[in-house]
Amino acid sequence: MNAHALTIGHLARETGTKVETIRFYEKSGLLPAPARTEGNYRSYDRAHLNRLSFIRRARDLGFSLDQIRDLLALSDDRGQSCAAVDAIAKEHRAEVERKITDLRSLKKELDRMIDQCGCGVVADCRIIESLSPRQ
């Protein structure tokens, strides 16, 4: 393997990704299949490392693999309008906002439930009661 080539293990360490996950990204078509060495090892270059870093950063920001696929396709087409990128990001942000709203009202309900618990026996438990259907 030449000086610029990276094994899958190097790529994994550099990007904080598990080896299995990298192979999974390849199978999912997110990361192009690299060249192979004589011993059939994957041989990556800088471009692969950059692409994987992109994927991981986008995953950290909660983008789905489908969205990342789209973002990668757009970022490969440097002349295209950035509006599509903007749309994906905004759609994702809206989703995140929805989740925050949902979780906040969830937390309020849990707070109410837990506040009422006198911690006696289950028969009098307000938590169980508030989960049970009124007859």
Add this chain to the structure above:
Amino acid sequence: MNAHALTIGHLARETGTKVETIRFYEKSGLLPAPARTEGNYRSYDRAHLNRLSFIRRARDLGFSLDQIRDLLALSDDRGQSCAAVDAIAKEHRAEVERKITDLRSLKKELDRMIDQCGCGVVADCRIIESLSPRQ
């Protein structure tokens, strides 16, 4: 089928659950297997309906099926201390709080990213740039 017996479809409508989901809960051991009619249809009673309502309400509140299994076991044991119930609920609330915190900092990052987008061409796109690794 007698007057008090319910088909799986009735149960589904009453609780807003899909028929497949009810069967899945049975297979998962959350809902006890009901009696069968001559034609091999599941025949539910009020107790099943109550139990399924409990499960659905707990699911709406985001409890995992494992947690619900535990809550159901506790609620069946009316004399036991309510502390275990309280612990499950608090653990779940803590998890929800963690998620809210994570999503909020995520949203901040997305806001920053999106604010910078001048919506020109992809080559100048700040969103793509902030996803790309610095070389």
Add this chain to the structure above:
DNA sequence: CTACAGTCTGTAGTGACTACAGGGTCAAGA
């Protein structure tokens, strides 16, 4: 009697990995 709604079992798909099993490859030290 026929149409059709409802139910049955069993299997496979979802998303984004993760965890093996059972092998092969490679580099360093004895």
Add this chain to the structure above:
DNA sequence: TCTTGACCCTGTAGTCACTACAGACTGTAG
């Protein structure tokens, strides 16, 4: 040269909480 051990390969199955189907059977209204 041999061996050890780290690394890599493929392929499959597991996770969670469902959901969707295929292909068959049952029940009911007209």
